Amino acid sequence: MKYLNYILIIIGAFVAMYAKTGTDQNQYILIGGIVVLMIGVYRVSRNIPSRNNDEDDNKPELD
Secondary structure (H helix, E strand, O other), X not given: OHHHHXXXXXXXXXXXXXXXXXXXXXXXXXXXXXHHHHHHHHHHHHOOOOHHHHHHHHOOOOO
């Protein structure tokens, strides 16, 4: 599954760049490439833990 995320990012970036290079730009292909790219980035970012959770665990509680 981890490799699927990276493949989505690469495919999305390639499609977005391909759609942008031509003089006869197809907006739907560009939007589709950006959507696939963002889905890949979102799926990767879900697995990265928040740094704020670690900082909250080390703080003393004030009751």
